[in-house]
Amino acid sequence: MSDQPRPRRSYAAYASALLGLLSLFGVLCFHFPELLTSQDFRKVYTEQFARHLLLVGLVAAFVLGTLAILRDRNKRVALTGVGAATLAVLLGGTNVQFDSIGKTPYSLGLDWFVISLFFSALVFVPMERFLGKRELSPLRPGWRTDLAYFFMSHVLVQFILILVTASTSTIAGLALFPSLKAAIQSLPTWAQFLIAVFVADLAQALLHRAYHNIPWLWRFHAVHHSSRAMDWLAGSRVHFVEIVLTRSAVLLPLLVLGFSASAVNAYVVLVGLQAVLAHANLGIRFGWLEYLLVLPRYHHWHHARHKDYLDVNYAIHLPLVDMLMGTFKLPKKQEEWPEEYGVMKLETVPRGILGQHLMPFQGGKKFDDYVA
Structure with missing residues (x-):
């Protein structure tokens, strides 16, 4: 068994994967707003805000993913981000149009998950990096499990x-x-x-x-x-x-x-x-x-x-x-x-x-x- 230290993870690659997947989820919300977006949460933001946020996510996913690939760091993770963002663009990106949103008995809160995770990570990841009590990576053991819980509680709201x-x-x-x-x-x-x-x-x-x-x-x-x-x-x-x-x-x-x-x-x-x-x-x-x-x-x-x-x-x-x-x-x-x-x-x-x-x-x- 090798004693060589494991290579450090590329935060750019993981950020690209996160933003790429969130962008893909965002495009799906535009395609199926009645089924995937929360009626109560839609009152909090405007369509224009959602489109601008989607554009930011797409651009950042491409830039960060490309940077990680060029540096040969976590290439598979970076390719996930770039691939998800590419698929989001192919599905219409920020140009997806929809008619007035009809009412359904229930729907998933995918929009709540996307926006909440984006801004929570944007605020708390840097804060914990510079003001943290412990030196703790955002990708610490168990983060995938906790992210799954975050997804469940928001989507099933x-x-x-x-x-x-x-x-x-x-x-x-x-x-x-x-x-x-x-x-x-x-x-x-x-x-x-x-x-x-x-x-x-x-x-x-x-x-x-x-x-x-x-x-x-x-x-x-x-x-x-x-x-x-x-x-x-x-x-x-x-x-x-x-x-x-x-x-x-x-x-x-x-x-x-x-x-x-x-x-x-x-x-x-x-x-x-x-x-x-x-x-x-x-x-x-x-x-x-x-x-x-x-x-x-x-x-x-x-x-x-x-x-x-x-x-x-x-x-x-x-x-x-x-x-x-x-x-x-x-x-x-x-x-x-x-x-x-x-x-x-x-x-x-x-x-x-x-x-x-x-x-x-x-x-x-x-x-x-x-x-x-």
Whole structure:
């Protein structure tokens, strides 16, 4: 066996592959908007914006892929990017035309996946490169699994919403706490938003603690904790069942108490941003803000493979929630970070998204090919 070091991966080649495939997905969205794009998300961006973004992706995929090929670095990966971009152009590129988009009972959120992944990577990859607590490659072990989870949660967003709505609509329709509901609805949107953050975080923290302390729930949640590296993509590793359960538990009190659509929508935006930020590999010293908001070091200790941190830091937004629950714990020295991440019994969680989705139904089985 050779002792020669493995050649370094070319980020240009992988960026080309990512952009080429995203561009191809974008062209498919233009061809089949009713089936592949989310009706709710289409309201957020314009057709012109999508076409300009597609053009940027195509040009960058060709340039970065060609550069990697000329440098003889990860040529197969670079050719994937150039080939995908070429196919996207042959399928019409930015010139694909379509009539008005009709309504369908359901659709995939491929546009949500493309745009979210593009901008998340654009923001967090450079940030983690220059401000990271650890020197961690974007292509670290397990990144393909986490990218598959990112794809699943975004593309199936409408199906998740249908399941969440079905599980909460009946109870939410009950006229519970009418006086409290009226009082909340009389408040300005910003006040409703702040209260909604606290209520939702408390509901989620209680469920989160149940995930850790009830064995059959833990098997679902163990998937999320199985990531051995923490970065912006790691937070995507969540079992489909847990996604539905958690979103239902969070949405239910917000609907029952009658928060306005604007306040709920603002909360949804916060969830998306903070979920990525809390898992990110950022070594910034936030000082007193760590006691006001859940930031990377706070949540990283929740993911620590350390016996003293198995039952702490359940809040997603506000450390105050953990303080009230008696589960707040954070080293006072800001330079103290976990040495290792992952579940305590590594052999109980297999590799790969398919195996991890089947794992909770296999009764605590131990696996030979596990997350190590």
